[in-house]
Amino acid sequence: MRNDLTVTQRKLADAEKQVGNERARAQVASDRFGFLAQKVKGVKARIRTNHGDIEVEFYPEKAPLHSFSFITRAESGYYDGTQFHRVIPGFMIQGGDPLSKDDNPANDGSGGPIVSIPHEFNDIEHTPGILSMARTGDTRYGAGSQFFIMHKRYPSLDGQYTVFGKATKGIDVVETIVNLPRDRNDRPQTPAKILSIEVYR
Known part of the structure; x- marks a missing residue:
């Protein structure tokens, strides 16, 4: 005993x-x-695409990890040459997959860093222009490098995906990209490339 x-x-x-x-x-x-x-407070970014520029601001007070992760990747050139590989009118445009740089469209959407970060779900709604992070599955650590910019309001995403910024200029560019002709997998038939991302204050 x-x-x-x-x-x-x-x-x-x-x-x-x-x-x-x-x-x-x-x-x-x-x-x-x-x-x-x-x-990263006060940091902004200019996403240069072959269809024009999209300027974004960040919400580090709501999603510090996601803001920092995106900004540091952008500064390193990680996103240069990637594509918006998924575009759905009335929904969003999605990019940030390093595999979208190659000539194999079948693997687009499946790439990203080995190490992912925890979700930072918050109370910001998914309205037009919102910058949010894609995720894999329902695991706590499911956010990688892929992000999306909202085309229209989509309430079902609220509290399920991490909002970490918003497009302040270039909504017309989002409009152009989201309306590109696409295949059955929602991939643009003509490339929507991210040429570079300029980070500035």
């Missing part, structure tokens, strides 16, 4: 320690995310 009690006490102690570690990690993460929000 005494041995059983000792084992139980050890398990409880380990559990308490684990809870303490989780709380500590959560606090560190919170502090780190706050730092990221300050780091």
Whole structure:
């Protein structure tokens, strides 16, 4: 009985320690995310496409990880040469897949970084021009590099995808891209390329 009690006490102690570690990690993460929000505050981006430019602002106070991730990838040239591989009128245009650079349209939409980031669902609605992050499955860590810009209001996405910015200029470019002729997989029949993304304050 005494041995059983000792084992139980050890398990409880380990559990308490684990809870303490989780709380500590959560606090560190919170502090780190706050730092990221300050780091990218006021940053904007100009998405240069072969159909014109789209200027976006970010919401780091709502989605610090997503804002920071997109901005750092843009600065590194990660998105250069990728395409808006999925366009649906009345819905959105989607891009950011590195596999869309190759000549194999069959793999478009399946690429992205090995490491994904946790969702930052918030209360911002998916209205025209909203910049939101695509995700894979329902896992907590499902956000990679693919993003989409809303064409029209789509309430069913609210609280299910992370909004991290909004297009402030170039809505006409979104309109042009979303209305390009497309195949049965909603891929534009003529490329809608991201030539580069300029990050500025």
